Amino acid sequence: MRGRLIWFNPEKRHGFIRTEDGERLRVEETGFEPGHLLGDRCAGTHLAFEREELNGSGDAHAIKVTVVDDASGGRARTRRRG
Numbered sequence: 001m002r003g004r005l006i007w008f009n010p011e012k013r014h015g016f017i018r019t020e021d022g023e024r025l026r027v028e029e030t031g032f033e034p035g036h037l038l039g040d041r042c043a044g045t046h047l048a049f050e051r052e053e054l055n056g057s058g059d060a061h062a063i064k065v066t067v068v069d070d071a072s073g074g075r076a077r078t079r080r081r082g
Contacts, residue, residue, distance in 0.1 A: 002068065005045045008038050017047060017062050025051060027062040036066045 001019055005027075008015030013029035029037060031049070038045060046069075049062040 001051055001062075002046065002048050003062075005038065005042055005047055007043050008040060010040055017049065017065075019051075023051075023060075025049075025060055025062045027065055031061065031063045032065045038067070 003017045003019040003025070006016040006018050006024070008027070010029075015027050017025045017027050019025060027049070032038070045067060047062075047065055048068050049065040051060050052063045053060045
């Protein structure tokens, strides 16, 4: 699956991801693959991950989370001088 990080708090060691389908998944620090853990100023970062259901309850969280290099990103905005 793919999505974007909503927020991640390194002190609390968790955060939330918004999937491409609009689902909100919790992500724990341990859910990130080695070398992909993010700091606290990373909202909007594109991620790839797996969705894991918790105990058949319908609740789920993200695991095997990696940062995706979004090469298709938009153009940078320029300032208009006037």
